[in-house]
Amino acid sequence: MSLDENEPLKQVSTPWLKPVFEQLQENYQSGRFAHGILLTGSAGVGKFKVAQDLAQYLLCSNKQMPQGACGLCHSCKLFAANNHLDFHLLQNEQNKSIGIEQVRSLIDTLNERPHLGDNKVVIIKNAHTLTVPAANALLKTLEEPQGNSYLILLTRTHHQLMPTLLSRVQHTHLHTPGDTELLAWLSELGFNIQDIGLLRLFQNSPLSLLNHLQSVQVSTSEDERRNCVEGLFSLLNQPESLFTFSQFLAESVEKRLQLLFHLLHDLHKLKLSESVMNRDAVYSFALPQLQIWQPQITLKSLRYLSSELLQTRKLLVDHSGLKKELLINALLIKIKNEFK
Ligand SMILES: [Zn+2]
Structure with a gap:
């Protein structure tokens, strides 16, 4: 049932x-x-x-x-x-x-x-x-x-x-409700739609529209995960890109360092499961890249980096006055050095 x-x-x-x-x-x-x-x-x-x-x-x-x-x-x-x-x-x-x-x-x-x-x-x-x-x-x-x-x-x-x-x-x-009623309802839920074409696309079906709008939100955060994968990739291959990645993380420390933590965590799980990715992994979309990285780092290094990352994140979240980029740069250098 x-x-x-x-x-x-x-x-x-x-x-x-x-x-x-x-x-x-x-x-x-x-x-x-x-x-x-x-x-x-x-x-x-x-x-x-x-x-x-x-x-x-x-x-x-x-x-x-x-x-x-x-x-x-x-x-x-x-x-x-x-x-x-x-x-x-x-x-x-x-x-x-x-x-x-x-x-x-x-x-x-x-x-x-x-x-x-x-x-x-x-x-x-x-x-x-x-x-x-x-x-x-x-x-x-x-x-x-x-x-x-x-x-x-x-x-x-x-x-x-x-x-x-x-x-x-x-x-x-x-x-289905009319445009005015539907727009008011969506706006109450935090979605202010200017584009009436979107209502037409979903034939004014409220729950389909809401599903769509919520999944668009989800895919925005998927984009941020992609940024993390690309950021790590550049960090390991083009040292000069460290500052771009660091800036990206500094813009939204709490959320993006958490995303980077998930990346290390998924790598850790991938190593333990012999390269089989769990379906609920946060980075399942990036499996091929993670499989390439997996042999380049040890479990011990991953645990060390995860704990360093969480410490840096806590420090930055608790003390807003700190030089964010400086601390994040230091973290990224540690990450780079642990990869073979
Ligand atoms: Zn009852």
Whole structure:
């Protein structure tokens, strides 16, 4: 029951989804809520977010109006911990469909009594990937729902769904926010966008845009790592470049010396693992270069340099009045001398 690939977005406010969620909640309260719910909308509009909120709401034992789930009851806590036995997520594996076997075992679970409250909830991601037999099996469940089971189907457009299935579900389309609303939301998150073309590029899908903007930030720091690799390379091959590298590090001592520390650390790990780079290594993109450096330095030297580096960094962070470049130059010379 692994949840969202958009996990970090969980805490982000999603104001354009609020009216939709409140409407669904109202439908439930007034008994106009079907056992099959279909949510459509473009990628990154927040279908899964609404589905999760709805699932938590349906399972919550202390439902609130208009906020939704209470967030405090036993059920809410289990849900937040991805550990609720009455909640199921069904999705296709990459480039595969959702087959009859998956649906059958789901139906078996739905036939059992709920573990905790009254309701059971299933979210089906990429519902258009259901095979025809799988969709037909699901149809039966929707025609004769087992107790209080709710199925929430997600897909981009309703045209992608089998007509028979479509006729059994209550359909809600999630609209992307307009430019003004979207720009205000992004600006609240610290992204001031001047380029409306960017909104078009992502068809105003807020979460896709946010993902993009955040990954651009990440790649900026990747550039700084590249600078560290290039800086070390020049330091070892062109002694006169020491000052350029030192200046670069001095501009943002705390962060960039940390990045340089990671570089030494990854080299250290690479030596210990006989040149196999761990996937979560900070410098995995520079593996070929690190493999060249690896035999040129000993483990002992790497440990010595790491400790020298951290000392220099601490000194510079704690005492802002020091001559940064002087201390960094001294450090870089030590680094250069340890490489064979
Ligand atoms: Zn609750």
